Structures are given as structure tokens and as C-alpha cells.
Amino acid sequence: MPGPLTEALPAGTKLDKVERTGKNCHRNQGRTVRTKYLIIGAGPTGLGAAHRLRELGEADFLVLERNDYAGGLAASFKDGKGFTWDIGGHVVFSHYAYFDALMDSLLGDERLEHQRESWVRSNQAWVPYPFQNNIRYLPKDARWECVEGLLPGNRPDAPPENFAQWIDAVFGPGIARHFMDPYNFKVWATPPELMQYGWIGERVSVVDLKKVLRNIILERDDVAWGPNNTFKFPLHGGTGEIFRRLADRLAGRIEYNQAVNRIDAKTRTVATEQGLTVQYDALLNTAPLDILAREWLADAPDAMIDAAGKLTHNSVYVAGVGLDREPDAARDPRCWMYFPESDSPFYRVTNFHNYSPNNAARPGEQLALMCETSFSRHKPENVHELMDRTVDGLVNSALLRGDRVDDILTRWEMAVDYGYPVPCLARDNALSILQPGLEAMGIQSRGRFGGWKYEVSNMDHSVMQGVEWAERMVTGTPEKTYTLD
Incomplete structure (x- = not known):
């Protein structure tokens, strides 16, 4: 392309x-x-x-x-x-x-091969991806809201006509409110009711009430779903x-x-x-x-x-934030993280130094946080403010301590007009x-x-x-x- x-x-x-x-x-x-x-x-x-x-x-x-x-x-x-x-x-x-x-x-x-480790930041908690299979990590009230929405009679029975209705029918109102609705708006910069759902296929893990309850009661994680659960990188x-x-x-x-x-x-x-x-x-x-x-x-x-x-599309702003790793800090093994909530502008952050240590200027000694924010006429953003908002979001999301903002070595950014084709x-x-x-x-x-x-x-x-x-x-x-x- x-x-x-x-x-x-x-x-x-x-x-x-x-x-x-x-x-x-x-x-x-x-x-x-x-x-x-x-x-x-x-x-x-x-x-x-x-x-x-x-x-x-x-x-x-x-x-x-x-x-x-x-x-x-x-x-x-x-x-x-x-x-x-x-x-x-x-x-x-x-x-x-x-x-x-x-x-x-x-x-x-x-090239390097990795086992995917991805998480969702929700309710000030980290939930392993797929979110709907690992809601045991949520606070109790939010956890119950997600389970309650899956109980018989709490999901619409009518055939969905758009992506928003599909989310409600498959996931129920609790998971929709805590993850699916806000995250999908952040990533697509398009209201889900303006999107179809025929594109989903292997890209979204659907939900199984029995599995959700089993994982909660037995305190099991379910993280292996998806075609990219292992991946390679140069x-x-x-x-x-x-x-x-x-x-x-x-x-x-x-x-x-x-x-x-x-x-x-x-x-x-x-x-x-x-x-x-x-x-x-x-x-x-x-x-x-x-x-x-x-x-x-x-x-x-x-x-x-x-x-x-x-035809509709979104645009994407990519921000790269690089800084030295603290000598005694434990290594964060996560590959990438999703952010449905409003305390950060980005929908995803990648620990790009984990993909390859050579993505940092001094391999093994530095962190490279790559953050993505979408925008469109439905979700306007001032790209000239997004770097500062990105750094604030990293602090709000517990990925960067506030006292380390002055330690940032590089702030790279690019705005891409055509980010993703929206299945409108x-x-x-x-x-x-x-x-x-x-x-x-x-x-x-x-x-x-x-x-x-x-x-x-x-x-x-x-x-x-x-x-x-x-x-x-x-x-x-x-x-x-x-x-x-």
C-alpha cells in the first residue's frame, strides 16, 4: 500500500x-x-x-x-x-x-518469537486479555455487573443490526460498559452503532458464561485465545x-x-x-x-x-516515549495493553522494547513505549496536544511514574491520515x-x-x-x- x-x-x-x-x-x-x-x-x-x-x-x-x-x-x-x-x-x-x-x-x-502477553486496564485494575474470559481481576462490583449481564434474560434476543447491538447480544450490558463499548469507540473513532459486525471472525473472542464462572471460581486465567497468541518480530x-x-x-x-x-x-x-x-x-x-x-x-x-x-476510515496518532530503565526495576513482561477508559487518550500501548531490545537505543537498558490514539470526525483530537496527553495518560495508567516524566529521552510522533478502514x-x-x-x-x-x-x-x-x-x-x-x- x-x-x-x-x-x-x-x-x-x-x-x-x-x-x-x-x-x-x-x-x-x-x-x-x-x-x-x-x-x-x-x-x-x-x-x-x-x-x-x-x-x-x-x-x-x-x-x-x-x-x-x-x-x-x-x-x-x-x-x-x-x-x-x-x-x-x-x-x-x-x-x-x-x-x-x-x-x-x-x-x-x-527474528525473535514471543508468547503474547496482553492486558486491559479497567477500573484501575489490570485484566488479562481476552477481557471477557478474565473478569475475575475486576473489583467485585464490576465483576458482578459483568456476570449479571450474561445471565439468561439479560441479553437481547433480537438479531443484531449493527456492531453495538451485537456487543449487547453477545457480551451483555456489563462487559459492554466496562470494556467493549468504550474500547471499540476509542480504537475505531466511530460509534459502534454505525458499524457492521460481519468482519469479526477470529478477531473477537466471544463469551461463554460457563467458562467465565469457572475462571472466577477456580481463579483460572484464560489467555491463549487468538491467532496471534504467539508471534515473531525482526x-x-x-x-x-x-x-x-x-x-x-x-x-x-x-x-x-x-x-x-x-x-x-x-x-x-x-x-x-x-x-x-x-x-x-x-x-x-x-x-x-x-x-x-x-x-x-x-x-x-x-x-x-x-x-x-x-467508505469511512479513522486516523491514528502514534507516540513513541523512550527513557532509561531504572537499574533495579523488575522487567515488565507484557507485550501490549488496551485502554478503554477516558483517563488516557490512547487505546493501546506496546512495550516495544519487549518486541526486540534493539528497538531501544541501548538494548536492554531502555524502555520504548509506543502509544496509539485514533481520531475522526466522530472523535476529533488536536494532534498537537496529544504528546502531552499521552505522557499524562501513561502516568494515569501506572505505566510511568510521575517523578520520571523529566527522565523521558525521546518523544517521537507521527499522525497517519489513513489508519484503519472502518467496517461501516x-x-x-x-x-x-x-x-x-x-x-x-x-x-x-x-x-x-x-x-x-x-x-x-x-x-x-x-x-x-x-x-x-x-x-x-x-x-x-x-x-x-x-x-x-
Whole structure:
């Protein structure tokens, strides 16, 4: 996918990239070139597609990337103090043998494997994730409220029409109030009643009253749920190291600093803001689908423009707070933590030094706390105030002592316009207009924002959407991860 839309925030450290992969490729500016396969965006999907084309013996392809580095939303950055940061808390886990083999070839032994340890901060208590399976950690009143909401007759029986109603029907009013409702609003920056629930699948652990009661009475923890209960992470360079190495394999086929501004499907040409025109036979777009339809696509039908206007997304602010570890302090083993409550702006904090000690400037001696806050028209935020509010939230959440605020060594920040595609109520209908319309024009749009399906936008999903597009183009094999039905 394309690189993030970022805003320079004066309070933050200069956003120095970690070993920027991209060299400024201006040799084709002001000229027209031709390629068989054109790919917009050198993120996970675009790079996956290009890599697979090469494996299949296709050399006539070109990738256009608006930034001067590869990786898109999976890029990593090093700040002026030597700390490495991702654009949010990425972890590597997989549903695909091909993806596993690709990671093996890219990283080899230069990665770490972790058992997930994640927690929820609720009612001034730490509750192991999944919250609904571990409510025994809550204060007694809140614990009872969660159990009471699960008892027969206390959950709605009517089929849910939106995500908010699904939460009430599955979890009851207690768990909804103490975690599901406030957390989901914080992460999506969208009221749950404006979202559908068909995307959930393996991403949300549903609740079992018998299990909840057993865990309370027998004082058992239930923490192994989910596809990412174990995950891997690069030893050096953050998540972006994966895609820097993948881009290196495609040297000479990626044009950096080329921002698309027009696509003419009739003449099969793409023009960039920098004056490059590319004629293509087949086109894969991994940039945001709404931008493609509303801004780039020449003579787009009104129905497609209207449909694109119904797609919604949130934006994400990422704050990196780095400081020295106190010599005698016990190591915090947690990977990441969720924050449904209002005493912090962020919805998630990652102990990024636990992913790899090399994410800190002095490995093993420093803490790297990576915090994520969402915003949208439903949940506006002043990004210029968010770093100070983030630090206050770390103190309020007992992750940082108040007397250590002055010890902070680095405050890195990035605002990403397109954070997550929201599965809003109108999404599926909009996609049913947009994707077949693009197919009829000979264009496929895939990836987190190219496809706009959150349920298939993990890192492995995103790479495989590109891989499967390449296989479809060359061998005619149907795509499996992203389908139009």
C-alpha cells in the first residue's frame, strides 16, 4: 500500500527514517514508459505482488511509490535518539505457508518469537486479555455487573443490526460498559452503532458464561485465545526491516517519490504528480480505494464516486516515549495493553522494547513505549496536544511514574491520515459497486485500504493479496484471500 499521509508535528523529534530504502528515482520524469504490470504502492501488498511476479518469471513490471521508502503502513523509523518505532503495533503471525516461507527467506534467524502477553486496564485494575474470559481481576462490583449481564434474560434476543447491538447480544450490558463499548469507540473513532459486525471472525473472542464462572471460581486465567497468541518480530529495524529487504530484491523495479494523480482506464495510463506517465496492460492499486475512485480515476461513473464517499476510515496518532530503565526495576513482561477508559487518550500501548531490545537505543537498558490514539470526525483530537496527553495518560495508567516524566529521552510522533478502514454499515454495498466497476475497467484494488476489508488486512493477508493477484494475472489462479462476493 502507499506510504502514510503524515503531518509534521513540532513537538516531536525529527522523523528520521531507518536506512531509507528508496533512492530518488527521477530518471523517468517528464517521460512516458510502458510496462506489462503496474503496481501502485510499495507496501506489503504491492511488494508481495511484485515479488511473486518475479518468482513466476515475469520481469516486465513496475511499482510506483509516493514515498522515498518502502513498507507503507508497515514501515519503521529511527528517531534522533536512536529508538526505532513502527506505525502502530505490528506483529508477525500467519495463516499461509507461502508467507511463512517468505519470512524465513527474508529474516532467517534474525527474528525473535514471543508468547503474547496482553492486558486491559479497567477500573484501575489490570485484566488479562481476552477481557471477557478474565473478569475475575475486576473489583467485585464490576465483576458482578459483568456476570449479571450474561445471565439468561439479560441479553437481547433480537438479531443484531449493527456492531453495538451485537456487543449487547453477545457480551451483555456489563462487559459492554466496562470494556467493549468504550474500547471499540476509542480504537475505531466511530460509534459502534454505525458499524457492521460481519468482519469479526477470529478477531473477537466471544463469551461463554460457563467458562467465565469457572475462571472466577477456580481463579483460572484464560489467555491463549487468538491467532496471534504467539508471534515473531525482526531482531533489528522494526517491522519495516521485512519490507526493506523485500524491496531490495526488487531493485530497479520500484519508482520512489512518484505520487499518482490520474488514472485513465480507457487508455490504460497512469500519471504522477512528478510528470511520469506509465502505460500498462494490467493495474494493481493498493492506495486508498476512495482516493482512487473520487480523485484519480478519469471519467469515474457517478455511482462509483458516490459509493467511494460512503467508505469511512479513522486516523491514528502514534507516540513513541523512550527513557532509561531504572537499574533495579523488575522487567515488565507484557507485550501490549488496551485502554478503554477516558483517563488516557490512547487505546493501546506496546512495550516495544519487549518486541526486540534493539528497538531501544541501548538494548536492554531502555524502555520504548509506543502509544496509539485514533481520531475522526466522530472523535476529533488536536494532534498537537496529544504528546502531552499521552505522557499524562501513561502516568494515569501506572505505566510511568510521575517523578520520571523529566527522565523521558525521546518523544517521537507521527499522525497517519489513513489508519484503519472502518467496517461501516454502508461498506459492503459500496464495495459491491466499486470493485466490480474497477474489474470491468481492468483494475484490481487490494490491500488494507485498496480492498477496504479490515477482516483481511493483517500483514500476512496484505502480502498474500498481492501474491494471489500476481498468480491470477500470470496463471489464472483464482484469488482466495480477497474475493468480490
